[in-house]
Amino acid sequence: MTSAARQDIRLEVGGAVAPPLERSHGVTRAEIARTLPRLAKVVPDLLGGDAASGFLRVLSRRSLLKSLVDEAARQRRRGFEDVIHIGIGGSSLGAEAIWRALAHPQHNLLPRRRRGGPRIHFIDNVDPESLGALLEWVDLKTALVHVVSKSGGTVETAAGFQIVRAALEKRVGSRWARHCVATTGQGALGKIAREEGMTILPFPEDVGGRFSGLTSSGLFTPALAGVDVTALVAGGRRMAGRMAKLSLAENPAAVAGVVAFLMAERKAKPIQVMMPYADALEPLARWFVQLSGESLGKRKGRRGVGPTPLPARGTTDQHSQVQLFVEGPADKLVSFVTTRRDRRSLTIPGEGPAGYLEGVELGRLLRAEQQGTAVALARVGRPSLCWELPEINPSALGQLLVALETQTAYQAELYGVNAYDQPGVEAGKVAAFALLGREGYENEREAVEADTPERWTI
Numbered sequence: 406m407t408s409a410a411r412q413d414i415r416l417e418v419g420g421a422v423a424p425p426l427e428r429s430h431g432v433t434r435a436e437i438a439r440t441l442p443r444l445a446k447v448v449p450d451l452l453g454g455d456a457a458s459g460f461l462r463v464l465s466r467r468s469l470l471k472s473l474v475d476e477a478a479r480q481r482r483r484g485f486e487d488v489i490h491i492g493i494g495g496s497s498l499g500a501e502a503i504w505r506a507l508a509h510p511q512h513n514l515l516p517r518r519r520r521g522g523p524r525i526h527f528i529d530n531v532d533p534e535s536l537g538a539l540l541e542w543v544d545l546k547t548a549l550v551h552v553v554s555k556s557g558g559t560v561e562t563a564a565g566f567q568i569v570r571a572a573l574e575k576r577v578g579s580r581w582a583r584h585c586v587a588t589t590g591q592g593a594l595g596k597i598a599r600e601e602g603m604t605i606l607p608f609p610e611d612v613g614g615r616f617s618g619l620t621s622s623g624l625f626t627p628a629l630a631g632v633d634v635t636a637l638v639a640g641g642r643r644m645a646g647r648m649a650k651l652s653l654a655e656n657p658a659a660v661a662g663v664v665a666f667l668m669a670e671r672k673a674k675p676i677q678v679m680m681p682y683a684d685a686l687e688p689l690a691r692w693f694v695q696l697s698g699e700s701l702g703k704r705k706g707r708r709g710v711g712p713t714p715l716p717a718r719g720t721t722d723q724h725s726q727v728q729l730f731v732e733g734p735a736d737k738l739v740s741f742v743t744t745r746r747d748r749r750s751l752t753i754p755g756e757g758p759a760g761y762l763e764g765v766e767l768g769r770l771l772r773a774e775q776q777g778t779a780v781a782l783a784r785v786g787r788p789s790l791c792w793e794l795p796e797i798n799p800s801a802l803g804q805l806l807v808a809l810e811t812q813t814a815y816q817a818e819l820y821g822v823n824a825y826d827q828p829g830v831e832a833g834k835v836a837a838f839a840l841l842g843r844e845g846y847e848n849e850r851e852a853v854e855a856d857t858p859e860r861w862t863i
């Protein structure tokens with residue numbers, strides 16, 4: 406293997422294949438080979454401009470990357486102590502997944518000198534406990550707000566921003582806008598940002614929220630913390646380049662997409678677990694759950710389609726969910742994420758209740774436990790895939806994000822659904838506006854009340 410290839414992420418498919426799994430639980434090589442040709446146009450379209458989504462094309466827009474990197478450097482020089490990232494769904498999960506994977510695991514607890522950048526806080530809910538507590542604690546005089554909303558009108562983001570803006574204004578007066586950067590489009594937030602003189606980073610029009618991790622939506626906050634986002638995007642570009650060159654049979658995203666689709670549709674495995682063996686990748690599992698759930702869970706004629714994604718974390722969830730995966734209903738495909746190397750090394754001493762671990766590297770134990778779980782699943786005929794990263798670094802993470810986004814696009818093609826809309830999210834929003842008495846939603850109120858289930862309070 407060349408040293409460049411050693412930097413590539415890989416997909417291990419063996420745990421999902423029949424035989425040795427029974428045909429009712431594993432996919433055969435012939436089934437994979439028969440399905441792959443249906444994906445021939447997906448990546449060429451995504452790269453060439455015919456597709457609704459530009460998540461691969463945007464990787465080559467170097468001026469976009471440069472402007473956010475330059476802006477992050479400028480803001481870092483201003484010496485802020487805290488950054489508050491306000492957004493929800495795709496406008497928050499990518500940034501959090503990237504920050505948690507690539508920043509120091511104790512970033513916010515380190516002294517300033519070792520942190521090398523501001524502390525980072527995510528507000529992605531309208532829970533007064535979280536935002537209220539943050540505002541009690543953070544000194545807004547030394548805080549920067551990064552508010553992210555493609556539409557510019559998402560109610561949760563707007564509510565959070567309005568509260569923080571008012572608190573900022575109280576603390577720093579008319580200079581509040583200098584403490585705010587907005588990643589947004591042409592909607593209400595963009596208009597206010599322009600009028601008030603906030604710094605604006607463009608949210609690419611052709612990239613949807615959950616596919617926006619490698620644009621300023623997902624990159625700017627981690628860049629403020631000192632993450633090398635240029636290397637991250639280079640990793641994404643590397644994966645896009647591989648997918649453009651390789652045959653579909655050698656393309657890990659295509660094979661993962663086909664296996665996941667066949668498992669859900671032909672092998673009765675609609676529950677698809679994303680289980681990284683790394684604390685730093687725990688938010689990545691949540692990011693993937695949103696990516697898959699919102700992109701693939703769609704109405705198709707009279708039927709609803711799409712796998713149900715489930716997050717888990719190794720080894721912790723071996724003591725929680727793995728019992729269910731091994732002995733519960735055989736309705737799951739588990740996708741592991743592992744690393745070949747660790748960023749830190751810890752050797753277990755011999756004194757203590759597990760003397761047999763003397764001299765064993767903790768990372769080796771982590772990997773052995775992942776392999777043990779894969780074997781335990783295989784023994785009872787349960788399938789798994791495994792994404793292998795050389796280690797958790799910007800390049801590998803960029804490759805993985807792009808691979809999982811493209812896997813989702815491949816699955817959407819197989820299901821025949823649009824991965825880039827979310828009509829099902831609208832109904833709940835409209836009902837909430839009607840209940841709040843928002844102007845323009847008066848007619849909905851009666852319908853909402855009529856459709857509210859009769860109360861049965863115990």
Ligand code: PA5
Binds near residue numbers: 556559613827
């Ligand atoms: O993936 C998506 O499209 C959604 O989860 C959005 O990111 C989320 O609804 C937030 O939307 P916006 O960025 O418009 O505030």
